[in-house]
Amino acid sequence: MKELPKTYEPDKYEDAIYRRSEESGFFNPDVCVEKGVTAPDAPPFSMALPPPNVTGTLHMGHATMLAIQDIMARYHRMKGERTLWLPGTDHAAVATESKVEALLISEEGYAKPKQELGREAFLERVRQFAQASHDTIVTQSKKMGSSLDWSREAYTLDEERNLAVRTVFKLMYDEGLIYRGYRVVNWSVKGQSTCSDDELVYVERPGKLYYFKYGPDFPITIATTRPETKLGDTAVAVHPEDERYQKFIGQIFTVDVGAAKPLAIKIIADPGIDPEFGTGALGVTPAHSPTDFEMYLREKARGNDIGLIPVIGEDGRMTQAAGAAYQGLTVEEARAKFVEWLRLRGLLEKEADTVQNVGTSDRFKDVVEPLPKTQWFVDVNKAFPMKGDKIAGIKAGENTTLKEAMHAVVKNGQVKIVPERFEATYFHWIDNLRDWCISRQIWFGHQIPVWYCASGPKPECRRPIVEVEAPAECPHCGARQLEQDPDTLDTWFSSGLWTFSTLGWPAAKAMEGDAGTGTARDGRTDFEVYHPTSVLETGYDILFFWVARMILMTTYALGDVPFKTVYLHGLVRDEQGRKMSKSLGNIIDPLDMIARYGTDATRLSLVLGTTPGNDVKLSEEKIAGFRNFTNKLWNIARFMLLNTEEPKSAAVRPLPATLSDRWILHRLDATIAEATRGIEQYNFSAVGERLRDFTWNELADWYLEIAKIEGGKSAILNYVLNTLLKLWHPYMPFVTEAIWREVYGDGGLLMVERYPEAPAAPDAGDVQAFALAQSIITGIRSLRAAYRLESNKNLSVVINAGERAREIEEGAAVIAGLARLKNLTVARQAKKPATAVGFVEQGVEVFLDLMGVVDTAKEKERLEKEIATVSPYVDSLRKKLADEQFVRNAPAAVVAAERQKLSDAEAKRAKLTEQLLSLL
């Protein structure tokens, strides 16, 4: 017999437990197979960890994903599945680069670090920083107890992932899905780089709508919030059926607004124009508005080139084309100046206040300027032949587009999104998807695998050379002077390959059986064993950024899905529902909470009381509450150890000796069944709450108290504790593993024990008899409290049990013990003693003898109140059963149940009334 400390102190155990678990090798599925924990032919379960930013630190969002994913990983591992949970980090291109840039400025006195150091030296500094920072996030992830296979750790920017990126780029280029084009892009002046549509954050701000004409003879007034761009207008668009303007369609007006050259404004028709808005006419600026640019493309496709005049440069200032008066001015200065110019000439008709929605760069935090630039794009509407026939509805070789393929895999159920409502959001995003600009003018990232032959004499030397490995010479002229495209790829391009690049693709696929990373021990590669992954668990906020792009890249490159299920968790907010942020000072740091309350408590607080896709309000009190629970579990173990002889880890299901034994085993079985079903249906919160209810309520508050009365529970306590630790392990890896070791010594790790399975359910009648005993006990306790008799140990109870006498007899000792009675009499027929008060529970009358302290008035009041509660219930049931419609239409079982309820309630009322009468 062994005695545990009175309280569980997590920090004394956690680090050692993690170290022992990691060193055991069981986080690696190959080791599990080697050591016989997992059968070689066991079904796989795999997840890729959404890679945290390499320079980040652990926050509650990470903690949430780690907790939920670890629950799945540990559960499936214990189920005997070949479980791989693969970790990694993300280089987070812009975020990391600008962080290092800022550090070099503030700490080392550089003014312009990139220019001063040059590309290679600067990148070296970024890499150093990333490496140092990497260890922080990894160490912190381990603090959460994550059972990740660190031997397979990946990095978005390492050589294997780089190879995957270059390979996919070339594939897409060769099939025409990646193209280089001169298009309007989102340009961050501050960041001196493009950014994608999804990275824009729209901010509302007050603006002015200016109504003006280009010149005194121009027939149409237009409205704009950005007058300075009008220096680059090349058309005016009107609705084709707008009677006011129809006659002008096709005409060209030459106007001089002070730009470098007079503008030739063509009046064009576009059905997208709203005749009701403004003047019903839109000044078209193809160079500085994505929509106007598309209008320009449509016109051009019809053989009508209206032209495009960039008047704003990459430095955010007006260009030479804007005219001598404007060149070099900022956008704001040019706006004021042009408005003034219009006003002086009487061309400005009206100014109106309005609210404009401006796109800002999420990363660089400045207003994004749309301007035309030659960049690399992914064409989402271009047809390509599907690789393989794994996608239902699209045959191998059949032409499809990225949009169609992305749509298909969710529509046909090959990818399920939990909760389902996000599927609609996903489809909507696809419908509005435009070509994806993937090139960025920053240095830290995957440099685009494209080379140019600057000096080549032949015309084809002008074409980009796209290769997976750097070419030695120009294939056309043999020149060795090749220059690689200086741009890097959008970070989401590489993240999009994550589920398969981490499994060794393309190397593992090409070199089957070859040893090395990405090769499983049985000859099959990781890619073959684990792809597609089982579940992708992440926050709903990156559904578009990442989840959708993984589907895009995988359906294209592999003709397969990246994962079968997407589970989306909500955002962690503070008690008031606000986002946690440094500026609000409301951040709850997971490492802080782990230090104070333990990892298990922190994990539970992020999982219980939550639902998929909904935000979680977190408070320190909530975490503290789960710390109490952790301690409760510890003390349950402490109690059991004090009352158990020779605990055996290979606990055999014991035979129950009493009613309460049968009950607790029945409840345990039900809990196992619910936990299994719940986890597989992603109801992590419900399972946790069920386990807590079983542990604290049923086991600790009822059964352990009964064990003190009945005694001789060694075998059952051993079995229940053993099973319970396994059930809790995926949620609370540390305290369960700590107890396991304390109880069973250091023979083995709980994490590789087999998850419990429920045997066929025993007779439910046992539970009913126990439930009756519980009701009787609670009723007696309640009366005790009402009469302030808590410390009176001389109470006697008489039970008028009727048909249920036998059932009650079996629980009599328990009733007497838990209700702390001196005498208990159970009879088929019993009268209320004159000095007793009573209550009715499930048709059974219970009389508590107060030995003369009965307060008649109080008792009368109590009974009347009870009768007043039952009476309306009886009436409503009678009414319901008298209703022919109900009796005819409702299922027989429901009608029978209602009849039973009525007769019970009537009996209860009769007995209460009788008791009341006896008082008078």
Next chain:
RNA sequence: GGGCAUUUAGCUCAGCUGGUUAGAGCGUUUGAUUCACAUUCAAAAGGUCGCAGGUUCGAAUCCUGCAAUGCCCACCA
């Protein structure tokens, strides 16, 4: 402007495909006790399930409308 979600006890939230006298945790009130745990135990109070209609024998649950709140998307210049 479009879409999605939320609205249930003082607080945080469960309530699956309609059939409970609507639940949990925290908090509150009252009481107990040091024999696993005060990071404990017992008991109690507390809700016309946002509002208004409708479908149904029966609605917190389904439908419609409205309101409040939050989020996402969008080319009203």
